Amino acid sequence: MSEATWDVQDGAIVERPRNVRKHPLLDRIYERHDELIAEQLPAGRTLEIAFGQHMHPQADIGLEGWPSNAETVHKPAIAGDARTLPFADDAFDAVVGRRFLHHVPPADRPEILRETARVLRPGGRVALLEGTPGLYRKLTKGVAFRLGLLAEDTDIYGHLSEDAVTDLVSESFEIAEKRTLGSPLMLASISESDASARLLDLYERTQFVKWWTFVVGERPDSVV
Numbered sequence: 001m002s003e004a005t006w007d008v009q010d011g012a013i014v015e016r017p018r019n020v021r022k023h024p025l026l027d028r029i030y031e032r033h034d035e036l037i038a039e040q041l042p043a044g045r046t047l048e049i050a051f052g053q054h055m056h057p058q059a060d061i062g063l064e065g066w067p068s069n070a071e072t073v074h075k076p077a078i079a080g081d082a083r084t085l086p087f088a089d090d091a092f093d094a095v096v097g098r099r100f101l102h103h104v105p106p107a108d109r110p111e112i113l114r115e116t117a118r119v120l121r122p123g124g125r126v127a128l129l130e131g132t133p134g135l136y137r138k139l140t141k142g143v144a145f146r147l148g149l150l151a152e153d154t155d156i157y158g159h160l161s162e163d164a165v166t167d168l169v170s171e172s173f174e175i176a177e178k179r180t181l182g183s184p185l186m187l188a189s190i191s192e193s194d195a196s197a198r199l200l201d202l203y204e205r206t207q208f209v210k211w212w213t214f215v216v217g218e219r220p221d222s223v224v
């Protein structure tokens with residue numbers, strides 16, 4: 001059963017997400033994503049927005065809308081809202097944000113990208129990962145709910161298409177990288193059994209099924 005508890009704050013869905021470490025395949029996938037993100041980020045001071053229960057190894061500090069998530073990571077973290085970042089201009093070299101834009105009302109999302117650009121230095125980079133909508137996600141989630149593997153659906157705003165994520169990022173950044181990440185094995189990632197971790201190789205070879213969109217933006221010299 002999912003452990004998630006959640007609330008809506010100023011329209012944003014804040015929550016205690018699933019503990020990734022209890023789901024061996026998902027845990028390995030997160031590690032893989034950490035590597036892909038690290039390849040794209042400049043070294044230096046790094047912020048992760050809406051880290052949930054997992055912060056990138058390069059992150060120096062995290063910001064979360066569900067304050068007690070800070071207790072689950074062994075890094076400095078503060079409670080806050082991604083729409084008004086409590087940091088100075090040019091404070092970071094890199095910002096990471098995974099699976100959270102879809103938790104914020106669509107009208108507020110451009111402000112998150114503007115805020116991210118503001119706290120990044122020129123040439124700094126943002127790496128975003130967002131769930132992709134579609135029939136495969138619908139079917140997978142449907143099966144997971146039916147099997148009782150997921151308790152509640154907090155995705156009340158739906159997910160963002162690849163184009164929607166790219167358009168949002170390109171309003172404030174130059175696109176440095178864009179790719180699809182995914183696999184028909186995502187249902188197996190819900191399993192808490194160790195056997196599921198052995199599917200990682202197969203996961204790597206089946207990225208053609210869209211599950212996430214990965215977009216990296218580079219901050220231009222001046223921001224709007």
Ligand SMILES: C[S@@+](CC[C@H](N)C(=O)[O-])C[C@H]1O[C@@H](n2cnc3c(N)ncnc32)[C@H](O)[C@@H]1O
Binds near residue numbers: 017
């Ligand atoms: C689906 S979880 C993803 C967590 C984590 N990034 C991951 O990939 O596992 C979405 C997270 O976004 C956080 N969140 C939602 N809206 C937020 C906001 N406006 N500011 C900060 N955090 C927010 C929630 O509390 C939740 O932890």
